[in-house]
Amino acid sequence: MFDDPRITAVGLLVEAHAGLSARFAAQFEEHGLSPVEFEVLTRLARSPGNQLRMTDLAAQTSLSTSGVTRVVDRMERDGLLARRACPSDRRSSFAVVTASGLQRLDETLPGHLRIIEQWFTGQLDPEALAALLDGLRRVRDAVHPGATAGSTGSTPDWDGAADAS
Amino acid sequence: MFDDPRITAVGLLVEAHAGLSARFAAQFEEHGLSPVEFEVLTRLARSPGNQLRMTDLAAQTSLSTSGVTRVVDRMERDGLLARRACPSDRRSSFAVVTASGLQRLDETLPGHLRIIEQWFTGQLDPEALAALLDGLRRVRDAVHPGATAGSTGSTPDWDGAADAS
DNA sequence: GCCCAATGACTGCCGAAGCAACTATAAGCA
DNA sequence: TGCTTATAGTTGCTTCGGCAGTCATTGGGC
DSSP, X not given: OXXXXXXXXXXXXXXXXXXXXXXXXXXXXXXXXXXXXXHHHHHHHTSGGGEEEHHHHHHHSSOOHHHHHHHHHHHHHTTSEEEEEOSSOTTOEEEEEOHHHHHHHXXXXXXXXXXXXXXXXXXXXXXXXXXHHHHHHHHHHHHOTTOSTTSOSOOTTOOOOSSOO | XXXXXXXXXXXHHHHHHHHHHHHHHHHHHHTTOOHHHHHHHHHHHTSGGGEEEHHHHHHHSSOOHHHHHHHHHHHHHTTSEEEEEOSSOTTOEEEEEOHHHHHHHHHHHHHHHHHHHHHTGGGSOHHHHHHHXXXXXXXXXXXXXXXXXXXXXXXXXXXXXXXXX
């Protein structure tokens, strides 16, 4: 019963993910970042003006809004981000990447890409990689609506702005 | 820079994993189990005598030994497990699955398998699935046998870390 | 304009899990 | 045998993150 191929399949996905996550985390740590902090930094850096409203940031990450409040607290304390009032809605505030945050990201990204290549994409020849990604994409598309539990019902235009694909 | 195909590839893996994990967690919860508890239960149930020493259990899961102590505490309190003294080594103790624990697992597993099929393996035709699993296996093999966790030499203590489920 | 529901952010409180320190055994060695 | 080191498990302290509750603001209905 435990060697059911379905269990095995999940095991492979989970272990590949865990193994890669550990490599990533180790490299992030070399640059003084946690995985969430890296994620926050990239989401903001790819947004217009290097900023997002707290709620939108929460929607794009694996965090709840309270989680975002706290991560932004820490990163603001460390000088990577700043809060900026929203002119059109006084309830809202933006999280903006500071120059220091952008620099940190610049220092971190090349190594991150290198690691992805070394342990993931570079492990397979192009067709095998394409097949893998194709399979992942189909699973992702099937399972995505509602991924990351946090967000409550509405999913306005949850475009998954993330990793287009 | 952010639409680099390597970033996209990681995004697919992460989102597929997160989405599946969320489905799993929801079904586990219907049976009063957390993802870690399910993992612990399966690891024990597939071991001879439905038991493992605490350390071995920790090695087979995503948890540290102190994490295992606490999960076993909770599950013992809930009647799913019991601790049993090790006859040959009085420092050691076994975690054993109780009848109630086995029953809980029996109730949970069929639905779990159904969900894997529904959202993962059943989303792809056999060759595509085989290709996906083959790719995952290669990545897993590359990244898993933590030969040396850190090239920096720090963290001599391979601890897995990463995120569970 | 006024009231009330909806929304954005933050805080109190809690559980989960890791590291480091501690206790108790066990094993190695003189 | 007695001493030293390693190992198994637990516990203290801390960080992280979620939920639910709170406060300020907004916008719709009248």
